[in-house]
Structure formats: C-alpha cells, structure tokens
Amino acid sequence: MxxxxxxxxxxxxxxxxxxxxxxxxxxxxxxxxxxxxxxxxxxxxFSPLPAVSREVTILVADLRGFIALTASQPAGTIVTMLNLCLERMSEVIYRYQGVIDKFTGDSMTVLFGAPVEQPDDVMRAMACAVEMQLAMRLLNDQYQRGRMPELFMGIGLNTGTVIAGRFGSEAFSQYTVIGNQVSLASRIESFSLRGQVLISETTYQRCHGTVSATEPVEVFVAGKLVPVKVRELIAIPSLHLKVPRQEFRRSHRAEVRIPCSLQILEGTTVLPNAIKAHILDIGYHGVLLELDLPIEVGFDVKLNFDMTLVEYPVTDIYARVMKTKHEDGHLLAGLEFTALGTETNTKLQMFVQMLVGAN
Known part of the structure; x- marks a missing residue:
C-alpha cells in the first residue's frame, strides 16, 4: 500500500x-x-487556518553593523559569515524549541508559544536569547581565526497576545503571527546595544522573578502614545546563564542630519556670531557635528537646533568641544553636553528614542 x-x-x-x-x-x-x-x-x-488569538513570546535578533560590512567585505566573505551565523543561531533556537518565523536579511524573528503552547515558553525564550549571545562570542572567535571581522547581535523579547494562523493564497502561504505585539518586539530590539538582551515588562512579569534584570526604563517607540517599559536581561541564575555584554555606552545614539548653529562662550558671555553646522549623530549626552568653520578643542558653546519629531526648539543646551578631526574632506567635532534644562533633557531623550525606535 x-x-x-x-x-x-x-x-x-x-x-x-x-x-x-x-x-x-x-x-x-x-x-x-x-x-x-x-x-x-x-x-x-489553500485553506487558511481559523484565526487564533494566543499569547506568544516573540524574540527578534538583529546583527549590528552588518550592512556596513557588505560595503567593505567581498561577497564570498559576507555569505560565509551570514551562513555560519544563521546555522549557529538555528541550533540554539531549535534546542530551546523555538520556531523560526522568518529571516529578514540580517535579522530573525523567533516564536515561543506558536504553533504549540507550553507553560515554560517565556523562560525558554529568555534562555534562548542568552545562549544566542553566548554563541555569538564563540562565533566571533571562529571569525577571527578565519581572518573575518567580528559581528555583534542585539536581541529584544516581548510577550503578548497575537493572531496566529496561516496567511496567504494558493500561490504562496505560510504560518505566522501578526499584531501590535510583534511590532513592539521589533521596536524593543532596536533599542538593544551590541550583546544586549532587552525584555518587555510583560515578559519580565511572566518569569516570576526567576531571572536577574535591571530596573525598568521607559522608552518612546513609534506607534505608541505612551512610553514602554523595558528591562535589560542580565542572567538566569537557575540555569547558570549570564549575558556577555559587548558594549557599555551611556546612551543610545541616532544618526541624523539636522541643521544647527553654535555660539562660542567667553566665560559666561555668549558671543553673537554663530557658526553653522549639521548634527550627524545625537545621544543623551552629546552630538557629532559637521562644521563649516574650524573650532578648537576645549571651547564651550551654546547649541541651537530644532527637534521636529517632538516639536521642540532647543535653545538651552551648552556643550564642550571634546575632539575634532577631518574625514573625507569634512570637518567633524565631537561635543559633550555640559548643561541643559530639565524640559530639554526630557525632550532630548524622547527625541533620541523615537529616532532609534523608528529605524
């Protein structure tokens, strides 16, 4: 038969x-x-599955700086590096019974709780995230032995109710999940630094205090009228797992191109003549400027520019020139903020977070 x-x-x-x-x-x-x-x-x-609402933990991982590598490395090297990475990450994901929803270029989305729900979905998702970061460390050792550049990964986790089912047509269809919680997982991931795992407050609450994480911080994400609480996952003591952080910046930074002007200070006096510039990179504590005229390291300046995303004109940020350099025919200067108003500080953080979350 x-x-x-x-x-x-x-x-x-x-x-x-x-x-x-x-x-x-x-x-x-x-x-x-x-x-x-x-x-x-x-x-x-094609017979689509009935739409099913269920709670799922979504893991989103993204390789940092991978796009820049494609411009500087041979195609063969890029393919080798990406395939090695996906192979290693897939091994970890399958070990924790995660379901790979999709690969999108240098990022991946993994589901815990769909199509099959299990009582420990959240814990397995967090353990998987930590193991993925540990695997990246070992993978970088392999890259270095093969004379290839390092790669770093940021990971975001969110738990929430989604719609799960098979979507598509007779020509093409696939099982997946959709909903705001999926988008939120991606937004949370965008705030993660190299080697970091960020989790939503919902994910943290589902783990019943069995993981070590930082206190929650509020971030503004695209599509949300109120800030979202996120925590950095540090360790899972019961499994002897600890996240191997690779980067310890004081804040997130966002690439921009915003016209601005700066006025030099003499003592407490702001000189009237303004130097035109463009902000190329902005964070909570400083900016990178492209200048029209040279400026000396150590000068104190007053900055003026508009943060249009939050509809706020900046007129009370003071900064010090920490370094200058010439790059590709442009004059660049790194400035560190020395004083700014309370409202400006709040608006600045909101502005940076919205830029980061929109990428």
Missing amino acids: KTDPRMEARSRLQALLARETGAVVSSAVEAELADIVDAALGGPE
Whole structure:
C-alpha cells in the first residue's frame, strides 16, 4: 500500500511534539500541523487556518553593523559569515524549541508559544536569547581565526497576545503571527546595544522573578502614545546563564542630519556670531557635528537646533568641544553636553528614542 507523505509527515511531527513536550497533541494543534504539512508539501488547495488569538513570546535578533560590512567585505566573505551565523543561531533556537518565523536579511524573528503552547515558553525564550549571545562570542572567535571581522547581535523579547494562523493564497502561504505585539518586539530590539538582551515588562512579569534584570526604563517607540517599559536581561541564575555584554555606552545614539548653529562662550558671555553646522549623530549626552568653520578643542558653546519629531526648539543646551578631526574632506567635532534644562533633557531623550525606535 502506498504511503501518503502528508499523513506520514503529520505523524512524525505529532510524535516529535509529544516526545519533546510530554504533552498530548490537541485537535487544534493537529489541524495546524496538517495545514503546515500541506503547505510544505505543496497542497493542491489553500485553506487558511481559523484565526487564533494566543499569547506568544516573540524574540527578534538583529546583527549590528552588518550592512556596513557588505560595503567593505567581498561577497564570498559576507555569505560565509551570514551562513555560519544563521546555522549557529538555528541550533540554539531549535534546542530551546523555538520556531523560526522568518529571516529578514540580517535579522530573525523567533516564536515561543506558536504553533504549540507550553507553560515554560517565556523562560525558554529568555534562555534562548542568552545562549544566542553566548554563541555569538564563540562565533566571533571562529571569525577571527578565519581572518573575518567580528559581528555583534542585539536581541529584544516581548510577550503578548497575537493572531496566529496561516496567511496567504494558493500561490504562496505560510504560518505566522501578526499584531501590535510583534511590532513592539521589533521596536524593543532596536533599542538593544551590541550583546544586549532587552525584555518587555510583560515578559519580565511572566518569569516570576526567576531571572536577574535591571530596573525598568521607559522608552518612546513609534506607534505608541505612551512610553514602554523595558528591562535589560542580565542572567538566569537557575540555569547558570549570564549575558556577555559587548558594549557599555551611556546612551543610545541616532544618526541624523539636522541643521544647527553654535555660539562660542567667553566665560559666561555668549558671543553673537554663530557658526553653522549639521548634527550627524545625537545621544543623551552629546552630538557629532559637521562644521563649516574650524573650532578648537576645549571651547564651550551654546547649541541651537530644532527637534521636529517632538516639536521642540532647543535653545538651552551648552556643550564642550571634546575632539575634532577631518574625514573625507569634512570637518567633524565631537561635543559633550555640559548643561541643559530639565524640559530639554526630557525632550532630548524622547527625541533620541523615537529616532532609534523608528529605524
């Protein structure tokens, strides 16, 4: 008797899930498995799964500076580095029973809780994130031995209710999740620094105090009228896992091109003549400027520019020139803020966070 490959694939998936989770496969999961198998084997008809609302933990990981590497490294090196990275990360993800939702260039989205829900989805997601950062450290050792540049990863986690199902048409369809919580996971990831794991407050609350994390900080993200609380995941003591941070900047920084002017201070007097410049990079504590005229290191200046995203004109930031350099025919200067008003400081942080979250 000829074996139906679809029935065989479904049976194998059911057996695997039962073995790995120790749970009986429900009829709802059986229906999803059947649909996924049909899609993978080229089913003759498209029959979308009923939309299902469920709580899922979404892990979003992104390689820092990878796009810049593509401009400086041979294509063969880029392909080798990316494939090694995806292979290593996939091994970690599968070990923690995560489901890879998609690869998008140098980023990936992983699901815990879809299509199969388990009681420890959140803990497995956080452990997976830490293991991925540990794997990146080992991977960089391999890159260096092969005379390839280092790569660094930022990771964001969010837990929330999404709509899960198979979406598409007869030409193409796939199982995935959609909703605001998916977008929020991506926004949280955008705030992570190299080697960092950021988690939403919801994710933190689901772990019942079994992880070590920083106090929550509020960040402004695109699409949200109120700030979102995030924490940095430090360690999971019960599993002897600790995040190997790679970067310890004092704040996030955003690339921009904003016209500004600066006036030199003599003592406490602001000189009237203004020097025109453009802000190329801005953070909570300073800016990188492209200048029309040279300025000396150590000078104190007053900055004037508009933060249009938050509709706020800056007129009370004072800064000191910390360094200058010529680069590609342009005069650049790094400035560190020395004084700014309370309202300006709040608006500045909101401005930087909105820029970071919009990328």
